[in-house]
Amino acid sequence: MDAVAQEKITKILKGEIKYTSTNLAFNMMISKLQKKLQADPGSLDSCLTDMEAFLKKYPIVAKVDLANITAL
Amino acid sequence: MLITLEETSALINEGKKLHIAGDDSLLSRLPKGNWIGGTTPYFISEEGGAFDKDRLFVSELPFAEEVRVATYGKYNVFQIVEECYDNGLTMIIMPYGSEVLAKYSKEAPDVEELLMHPVLGWIAGADLEEGENGRIKVYDGTTGESYTDKAVVMYIKLPEGKTAMINLINIFTDDKTDPVIKFNDNELSVIKCKVNGQEVAFADYIEKKGIDTRMPLVADYNGAYINTSIKSIENGRVSFYAPVFRDVEYRFAVKVEDYATEFKNRIDAAGARDPFFSCNCILNYLYGDLNGKKTPPYTGPVTFGEVAYQLVNQTLVYCEIVG
Numbered sequence: 378m379d380a381v382a383q384e385k386i387t388k389i390l391k392g393e394i395k396y397t398s399t400n401l402a403f404n405m406m407i408s409k410l411q412k413k414l415q416a417d418p419g420s421l422d423s424c425l426t427d428m429e430a431f432l433k434k435y436p437i438v439a440k441v442d443l444a445n446i447t448a449l
Numbered sequence: 450m451l452i453t454l455e456e457t458s459a460l461i462n463e464g465k466k467l468h469i470a471g472d473d474s475l476l477s478r479l480p481k482g483n484w485i486g487g488t489t490p491y492f493i494s495e496e497g498g499a500f501d502k503d504r505l506f507v508s509e510l511p512f513a514e515e516v517r518v519a520t521y522g523k524y525n526v527f528q529i530v531e532e533c534y535d536n537g538l539t540m541i542i543m544p545y546g547s548e549v550l551a552k553y554s555k556e557a558p559d560v561e562e563l564l565m566h567p568v569l570g571w572i573a574g575a576d577l578e579e580g581e582n583g584r585i586k587v588y589d590g591t592t593g594e595s596y597t598d599k600a601v602v603m604y605i606k607l608p609e610g611k612t613a614m615i616n617l618i619n620i621f622t623d624d625k626t627d628p629v630i631k632f633n634d635n636e637l638s639v640i641k642c643k644v645n646g647q648e649v650a651f652a653d654y655i656e657k658k659g660i661d662t663r664m665p666l667v668a669d670y671n672g673a674y675i676n677t678s679i680k681s682i683e684n685g686r687v688s689f690y691a692p693v694f695r696d697v698e699y700r701f702a703v704k705v706e707d708y709a710t711e712f713k714n715r716i717d718a719a720g721a722r723d724p725f726f727s728c729n730c731i732l733n734y735l736y737g738d739l740n741g742k743k744t745p746p747y748t749g750p751v752t753f754g755e756v757a758y759q760l761v762n763q764t765l766v767y768c769e770i771v772g
Contacts, residue, residue, distance in 0.1 A: 402564050438614060
């Protein structure tokens with residue numbers, strides 16, 4: 378994940394910008410990490426690590442989402 | 450495809466990897482082979498919605514490089530996230546009313562690794578007219594054994610470069626100006642809840658507001674709406690077909706006036722190309738009057754709960770292999 382995508386994903390997890398994927402699992406992941414971050418604002422690094430692992434796991438679908446997120 | 454016992458047996462004997470849904474009277478007569486199955490006599494076939502105890506709904510899994518079948522009880526069902534293929538798809542079938550289903554439905558969202566491994570599945574049921582006498586079972590085709598209290602799982606290994614995309618079609622949405630409903634714990638039935646932060650008796654709230662309980666509770670998971678359907682209200686206790694979760698914000702779904710039309714509109718909008726499997730909720734079948742109606746390209750069993758990673762209700766769940 379490049380720096381721009383990471384910055385945008387951070388904003389998504391903080392609820393500062395909204396992004397809805399066509400991938401159900403990605404939406405569920407965002408929702409889960411938003412709750413985790415809300416409960417523990419110090420967990421941002423851990424949330425980003427989780428997100429990176431998720432995106433690496435699904436490179437085919439992550440490619441589209443990362444392009445869309447970077448363009449936000 | 451909805452086919453006869455003989456046709457299904459022939460596919461099994463050819464060594465095909467199969468997912469099979471049907472009435473217990475047919476599943477129990479199938480030969481051993483690379484298949485898993487569960488009971489339901491309701492289907493959406495290419496011919497339309499149907500109640501059929503004389504045929505089986507069979508989904509071939511031609512993309513599978515390998516399959517393994519296992520069964521789990523309530524104490525070990527979450528081993529599925531450890532025992533699955535690294536690049537694969539896990540298909541799970543659980544019996545309605547079983548303890549393993551209760552366990553899975555309540556705890557799946559909290560399982561750390563669940564979203565890292567595609568899990569697709571459904572809840573087996575029986576003829577609604579038979580009530581408690583209906584035979585609800587899942588089958589491990591590799592042994593021919595059936596279970597009323599276990600989950601049967603098929604682990605499917607996908608070729609490199611392929612991914613399983615699980616998605617859902619949900620006709621329900623919420624109105625963000627409606628009151629927010631929250632619950633204290635992960636529960637399959639409740640007496641109290643909080644409405645906009647104020648504790649109330651949930652059954653009283655539903656009655657006072659005149660809420661149509663055919664409409665589910667909906668929770669917004671970053672734009673993906675997950676439903677929880679109301680099963681019954683008895684003596685002040687509201688029971689659900691899937692659990693409600695603590696720390697999740699719910700609202701009652703906006704009332705759908707023409708269920709069947711709305712369902713068709715959502716299917717048309719979803720635009721899936723080639724789902725190899727789908728299952729649709731018995732409540733959609735009944736409330737949407739889907740008997741005889743076609744929902745192309747989505748065909749499959751009509752089920753008593755659907756699994757898209759976690760248990761969902763009143764939803765069509767489907768899966769495509771992409772890449």
